[in-house]
Amino acid sequence: MARTPAPGTRRRxxxxxxxxxxxxxxxxxxxxxxxxxxxxxKSLLYREFASKDELIAAWLRESDAQWWERAEEVTAPHSGDPARQILALMEFFHASVREPDFHGCIYYNTSSEFREPGHPGRQEAKLHLKGLCNWFRDKGVEARAEDPDALADMLMLIVGGTLANGEVLGETGPARMALAATELVLRQYAPNALTTATR
Structure with missing residues (x-):
């Protein structure tokens, strides 16, 4: 008779x-x-997750949901002020670099570990990063940016650079410039929105 997984097995x-x-x-x-x-x-593990790839995908999906919950928490106080919301999210990224157990971004890390385009881990990582880029673009539209797509791409470069440099060189390396770089980009693409965000 097959064992019935104890409550919370999947969570554990x-x-x-x-x-x-x-x-x-x-x-x-x-x-x-x-x-x-x-x-x-072993049988219980494989009953919950048929393969390691399935486990990786489930982990990244859950991490994505948790990440967006946290992102909502840090940006919600600035509802109606898209430029300030962008800055708040960048502050969140910068703060993560200062955590003692920071080992880099799990989405960039996983994507670099699995180069095959169809690998579930790479696909889930790509979905998360595309979602973040779309969020930046939507905030750019709200902020009446001249080119919301370019704004989003520039911000994604700052995010990637902050997380990659933060993992290798620490918070006192180039990652320390994340907020200043964000303000420069906002000033270029949405100068009117930035004026209210930095008051």
């Missing part, structure tokens, strides 16, 4: 995987490590 697996993947990288972690970290049997 995802939490353990998040810690392992974040600290060691996705490719470096084997399913046996997940089993050891959670204490679940």
């Amino acid at each position: 697996i995802l939490e353990a995987s998040a810690k392992l993947f974040g600290e060691q990288g996705v490719r470096a972690v084997g399913m046996q490590q997940v089993i050891d970290a959670t204490g679940v049997g």
Whole structure:
């Protein structure tokens, strides 16, 4: 008779995987490590996630949902002020670099580990980053930016640079310029919106 997973088994697996993947990288972690970290049997693990690729995709989807919840928390106080919301999100990125357990962006990291376009991990990472780019573009439209697409692309470059440099060179490296760079980009593309955002 097959064992019935205990309540919270899936949650335990995802939490353990998040810690392992974040600290060691996705490719470096084997399913046996997940089993050891959670204490679940191999059959239970594979009942919840048929393959490592499925586990990776589920982890990134859940991380995406959690990330957007946090992004909403930091930007909601500035509702109606899109430029200030952009700055608030950049402050959030910059703050993450200062965390002692910061190991880089899981979406950029996972994408770099899996170069195959069809890999579930790469696809989920791409969806998250496209969603962020679209958010920046929408805020650019709200801010009456002259070119919302260009604004979004410039901001994505700042995000990528902040996270990559922050992981390697720390918060006192180039990542420290993230907010100043954001203000310069906003001043170029949405100068009227920036005036109210920085008061």
